[in-house]
Amino acid sequence: MSTAAQPPADHGPHKAHEAPPDAPHEALPFTEVQSGAEFTELRRSYRSFAFPLTIGFVLWYLLYVLLSNYAGGFMGTKVVGNVNVAFVFGLAQFVTTFLIAWWYSRHAAAKLDPKAEAIRARLENDAPRGEGDA
Template identity: 60%
Template sequence: MTVQHDSSVYEDIQSSAQFQELRRRYRSWAFPMTVAFLAWYLLYVVLSGFARGFMGTKLFGEINVALVFGVLQFVSTFLIAWAYSRHAAKKLDPLADELRGQVEEKSR
């Protein structure tokens, strides 16, 4: 059975304080984290291009600063994904579930 949704239901939800709070919570986490990650990535790129001596500094054996920074790019990506998952589960999902329930209730 397919439920037809009236667009006014979505407009009501979108204008609600709960939806605005959900957007605020998402943006207050996603935007700063995106900026931080891009700054970290661009630091790696800039250092690789303009600070070759520093990036080529050997730390131990054949492992240099550039290789460590490169591996840390992967590590930071996974850490951000993990942190977002925890943030969403605690702060976003409960509110989104509540809003979904309201949409389903209003659609009946």
């Protein structure tokens, strides 16, 4: 088996499949699937969740960095005992990271996984050579 030597695009998984490195995965109708309604909906559902959320947490983190830099007085305000705003802000970054990870995973399990699996199952079942071995 020489698939190890080939780029990822052209391996029929674990089947001897001697395509030149630049040959497309001609066996499956990827272009049709990509423009189909089902995949468009999956892409929208993924991107409309992950992209704004990424921008959101990066801005929230940058806000923290910028406040640390340019709002020393505010960040140094004591909240309880020796614990100041900077500290609380830092801990809040931990909390939001945990929450976002949980929220994304919930979204993915409920909205993305079923759609992805449906498309994948159909593609692989239709494949002439029984593609896909995960």
